Amino acid sequence: MTFLAIDIGNTRLKWAMYSEPSWGARLLAQGVEFLDHIDRLADHHWAGLPAPQVMVGCAVAGDAVRRRVDEQLEIWDVEPYWVHSCAQAAGLVNGYDHPGRLGADRWVAMIGARNRLLAVGEEKPIIVVMVGTAVTVEAIDASGNFLGGLILPGHGIMLRALESGTAGLHVPTGEVKLFPTNTSDALTSGGTFAIAGAVERMVQHLQAHCGQAPVCIMTGGAGWKVAPSMVRPFDLVESLIFDGLLAVAQERVERLRQAA
Numbered sequence: 001m002t003f004l005a006i007d008i009g010n011t012r013l014k015w016a017m018y019s020e021p022s023w024g025a026r027l028l029a030q031g032v033e034f035l036d037h038i039d040r041l042a043d044h045h046w047a048g049l050p051a052p053q054v055m056v057g058c059a060v061a062g063d064a065v066r067r068r069v070d071e072q073l074e075i076w077d078v079e080p081y082w083v084h085s086c087a088q089a090a091g092l093v094n095g096y097d098h099p100g101r102l103g104a105d106r107w108v109a110m111i112g113a114r115n116r117l118l119a120v121g122e123e124k125p126i127i128v129v130m131v132g133t134a135v136t137v138e139a140i141d142a143s144g145n146f147l148g149g150l151i152l153p154g155h156g157i158m159l160r161a162l163e164s165g166t167a168g169l170h171v172p173t174g175e176v177k178l179f180p181t182n183t184s185d186a187l188t189s190g191g192t193f194a195i196a197g198a199v200e201r202m203v204q205h206l207q208a209h210c211g212q213a214p215v216c217i218m219t220g221g222a223g224w225k226v227a228p229s230m231v232r233p234f235d236l237v238e239s240l241i242f243d244g245l246l247a248v249a250q251e252r253v254e255r256l257r258q259a260a
């Protein structure tokens with residue numbers, strides 16, 4: 001029973017085809033597409049693939065983009081299921097004031113993180129950092145309660161905000177330096193350490209709250225850029241959202257089987 005997982009962010013769509021909708025399934029194919037190019041998914045990247053029997057995705061780029069993806073999915077006889085954040089799912093309890101307003105990608109990434117730890121028998125607090133268009137920093141306690149999280153601008157948004165709000169900041173990308181001595185390095189380092197500093201504060205908050213050091217997991221297209229600048233070690237898990245989508249899909253298929 002093949003399974004297609006889709007993650008639509010504000011910059012890029014990521015997809016992965018698995019052998020089945022269950023934790024630990026075999027990866028058959030995967031790809032990435034900028035949102036400008038998603039209308040050619042069916043003709044190009046998906047054309048030679050086996051038809052998925054189950055599809056689960058998360059989408060935070062708006063209804064219009066999601067509908068364009070629904071159209072691409074029409075090459076197959078599969079019912080798209082788009083995850084909405086809810087009060088409780090796949091081992092996680094949602095502490096947001098309005099659980100449905102939490103970004104679905106954040107919810108799914110946390111489900112992925114929690115299930116990765118449970119799979120190796122570790123019930124510890126978790127920090128989940130996603131570095132995409134925006135940066136999110138989530139805190140989960142050892143029992144799987146999502147306590148709350150931060151939203152920051154990503155690198156690109158920070159740089160564009162500074163460029164448009166000043167007269168003299170139009171420079172190429174620089175390098176991360178401890179003591180930057182030119183504008184490019186100052187901007188790149190400023191953005192990177194803004195993220196690293198916010199993450200470190202959240203680690204401290206969670207550690208004080210739980211009385212236990214958290215496991216730190218990072219994901220997202222720009223994760224590799226900021227991971228080396230973190231105060232403490234982070235596991236870089238590129239597949240975190242897909243792991244979460246596998247856990248959601250498994251729960252959903254089991255529920256549908258029981259109802260049948």
Ligand SMILES: Nc1ncnc2c1ncn2[C@@H]1O[C@H](COP(=O)(O)OP(=O)(O)O)[C@@H](O)[C@H]1O
Pocket residue numbers: 008009010011012013131132133134154155156220221222
């Ligand atoms: N090949 C790349 N080289 C450099 N930066 C990249 C690359 N791919 C992605 N990024 C960075 O990652 C961000 C997009 O990551 P992604 O996780 O796809 O975001 P989203 O989920 O918000 O669409 C971009 O803002 C960009 O800064």
Ligand SMILES: CC(C)(COP(=O)(O)O)[C@@H](O)C(=O)NCCC(=O)O
Pocket residue numbers: 009010011060101102103104105106132133134135136151
């Ligand atoms: C915070 C986000 C913009 C992150 O988007 P991304 O960087 O993954 O494209 C997205 O999760 C979102 O729109 N969230 C809704 C608001 C919230 O989570 O509180």
Ligand SMILES: [K+]
Pocket residue numbers: 008009010105130132220
């Ligand atoms: K994302």
